[in-house]
Amino acid sequence: MGPRLSILRKFLTVAFLGVAVNAVAQATHTNIASSCAGCHAAESKWQTDTPMGRAMQWPDVNPLFKTHPELTFRKGAYSYTVDTKDQPTYSVTDGTRTITLPIHWSFGKGAQTWVLEKDGQLLESMVSYYPSIDALEITTGDQELKPQNLDEAVGRKLRETEPKDCFGCHSTGSVLKGKLHLETIQPGVTCEHCHTGAASHMVAAVQGEGYGTAPPDLRKLTSEDISNFCGQCHRSWETVVRSTWRGEVDVRFQPFRLANSKCFDGTDPRISCIACHNPHQDLVRDDSSYDSKCLACHAAKNESASGAPQAVSHRDAKACTVASSNCVSCHMPKVKLPNGLVTFHDHEIRIVKPGAPYPD
Ligand code: HEC
Ligand code: HEC
Ligand code: HEC
Ligand code: HEC
Ligand code: HEC
Numbered sequence: 001m002g003p004r005l006s007i008l009r010k011f012l013t014v015a016f017l018g019v020a021v022n023a024v025a026q027a028t029h030t031n032i033a034s035s036c037a038g039c040h041a042a043e044s045k046w047q048t049d050t051p052m053g054r055a056m057q058w059p060d061v062n063p064l065f066k067t068h069p070e071l072t073f074r075k076g077a078y079s080y081t082v083d084t085k086d087q088p089t090y091s092v093t094d095g096t097r098t099i100t101l102p103i104h105w106s107f108g109k110g111a112q113t114w115v116l117e118k119d120g121q122l123l124e125s126m127v128s129y130y131p132s133i134d135a136l137e138i139t140t141g142d143q144e145l146k147p148q149n150l151d152e153a154v155g156r157k158l159r160e161t162e163p164k165d166c167f168g169c170h171s172t173g174s175v176l177k178g179k180l181h182l183e184t185i186q187p188g189v190t191c192e193h194c195h196t197g198a199a200s201h202m203v204a205a206v207q208g209e210g211y212g213t214a215p216p217d218l219r220k221l222t223s224e225d226i227s228n229f230c231g232q233c234h235r236s237w238e239t240v241v242r243s244t245w246r247g248e249v250d251v252r253f254q255p256f257r258l259a260n261s262k263c264f265d266g267t268d269p270r271i272s273c274i275a276c277h278n279p280h281q282d283l284v285r286d287d288s289s290y291d292s293k294c295l296a297c298h299a300a301k302n303e304s305a306s307g308a309p310q311a312v313s314h315r316d317a318k319a320c321t322v323a324s325s326n327c328v329s330c331h332m333p334k335v336k337l338p339n340g341l342v343t344f345h346d347h348e349i350r351i352v353k354p355g356a357p358y359p360d
């Protein structure tokens with residue numbers, strides 16, 4: 001579509017939407033994404049159903065609860081049941097006493113952990129659901145906990161700033177001026193979480209007040225800045241270094257791993273998170289579809305003409321002597337977390353030597 005046609009289309013959309021101005025202005029957070037769709041169809045089509053869009057889910061729209069009416073698990077003296085037939089509940093029993101709590105906040109689209117409220121305190125459920133085994137297991141990171149009684153067996157009490165952090169990364173509108181506000185929560189990572197000011201831009205756009213308030217264009221950020229932007233939640237290089245997280249657990253922090261790779265240069269757009277990922281769509285799981293991203297640098301002459309981000313030519317690198325496709329299958333190996341339940345792709349792109357230890 002040419003620019004004039006595109007402006008005309010946007011004008012028509014504004015005129016059409018203008019009828020619904022008041023309704024849109026008052027739109028609740030839950031349907032705001034669909035209000036963006038009128039003008040930004042491509043970004044809005046799948047986003048709400050991606051793992052980020054569903055990073056937190058309400059019980060009535062959680063597909064896991066529809067397909068799994070009852071989940072059970074036993075560890076030592078304690079038996080766990082997640083009953084989702086009516087109002088979903090999480091219960092733990094030691095055989096004599098049972099504690100049952102309603103489930104309000106499900107974290108994760110695939111693997112799921114429940115944040116529970118007990119006596120005014122927020123807890124992370126002791127057990128979580130893992131698609132890799134289609135069953136419950138002890139929550140990642142909680143394997144070492146040794147509950148002394150039924151109350152402790154329910155879950156791990158969240159420390160001081162933890163509730164705000166959990167909800168801040170998995171939902172939108174829950175943290176206002178540094179404080180947790182569960183009443184304004186909108187589940188998942190929504191448009192406004194990444195595009196600050198999008199809601200007022202939408203209202204202005206729909207009311208025909210122009211696009212002067214459009215959110216910043218994130219494509220203009222350098223690779224380094226995008227790593228830090230995604231790293232707000234996926235953890236930045238600095239956060240990982242400061243927290244001294246080491247060993248295989250750090251494979252889940254892509255901005256950190258990528259920065260450690262020889263391929264990374266904070267000024268080269270070809271190695272930005274958004275060169276390989278579209279945050280509005282599901283993760284692409286076909287190895288060969290990443291070949292062009294690698295070849296943008298590793299065989300620059302052939303590829304950069306085909307729409308790859310603009311090259312920083314002094315960083316063009318050698319070609320592979322072993323294979324010419326499916327690069328990531330060898331150079332971004334799959335690494336499991338120590339509990340064996342969740343798998344990541346190592347973003348420290350490298351030559352993998354058989355039997356070599358995980359590079360920290
Ligand atoms: C009535 C049409 C309309 C609606 C509704 C609308 N936008 Fe926009 N938006 C635009 C136009 C047109 C631009 C381009 C402005 C410019 O070129 O400066 C824009 C720009 C943007 C940009 C900056 C992109 C860039 O490349 O600079 C973002 C991000 C954005 N909108 C997000 C949203 C979100 C999120 C919503 C819903 C909350 C939304 N918009 C609702 C028309 C709309
Ligand atoms: C506000 C926090 C936040 C920001 C910012 C964020 N993410 Fe995420 N992202 C998450 C959470 C939480 C999940 C896990 C969702 C789940 O498992 O349900 C996730 C999941 C993903 C996934 C899906 C992984 C899978 O297993 O399918 C990809 C890909 C991803 N993010 C890429 C990005 C990129 C690229 C950026 C930067 C442009 C980014 N994210 C920014 C919070 C965020
Ligand atoms: C700094 C941001 C951040 C905080 C704080 C955070 N998460 Fe996440 N969470 C993510 C991101 C990003 C992902 C996706 C990548 C990954 O799995 O590491 C994720 C993934 C998950 C998953 C998917 C399964 C998994 O292990 O990959 C669950 C469940 C989850 N988080 C629950 C929680 C709970 C419960 C809390 C609080 C106790 C929490 N998260 C705190 C960012 C965060
Ligand atoms: C996880 C963060 C994240 C979320 C959530 C997100 N975006 Fe984006 N958006 C980005 C980034 C990063 C870019 C720049 C890279 C790109 O274009 O893919 C972008 C680009 C855009 C653009 C400009 C694209 C273009 O080609 O002009 C629009 C418009 C936009 N987003 C709208 C939306 C809408 C609407 C939603 C909600 C349905 C949304 N975004 C959700 C991170 C996000
Ligand atoms: C050169 C391409 C490339 C770049 C750059 C890149 N990724 Fe990835 N990413 C991949 C591939 C390939 C996968 C695995 C896809 C699959 O599941 O088959 C992946 C998977 C992921 C996942 C899912 C969990 C996992 O590790 O398997 C997340 C989240 C993610 N990337 C985030 C990021 C973030 C954040 C950045 C920027 C710091 C980034 N990626 C940069 C290629 C890339």
Ligand code: HEC
Pocket residue numbers: 262263264265268270271290293294295296297298315316317318327328331332349350351
């Ligand atoms: C922004 C450009 C760029 C991109 C994109 C890129 N690389 Fe690289 N890569 C480099 C540079 C530069 C080096 C270092 C070359 C040197 O030191 O000789 C390198 C080094 C490597 C090495 C050797 C590492 C070692 O341990 O010696 C491998 C393997 C590699 N890249 C594979 C890949 C794969 C696979 C992809 C896609 C997933 C990719 N690269 C994407 C620029 C890039």
Ligand code: HEC
Pocket residue numbers: 291294295298317318319320321322323324325326327328329330331351352
């Ligand atoms: C079957 C596994 C496999 C695949 C697929 C593969 N490579 Fe390699 N690659 C290797 C191995 C093994 C080496 C180390 C060879 C050696 O040491 O002689 C290597 C070496 C490299 C190097 C270092 C070259 C040098 O001379 O220093 C780069 C860069 C590289 N690969 C990039 C890529 C890219 C880009 C792709 C996809 C087009 C790719 N590889 C596909 C296994 C693979």
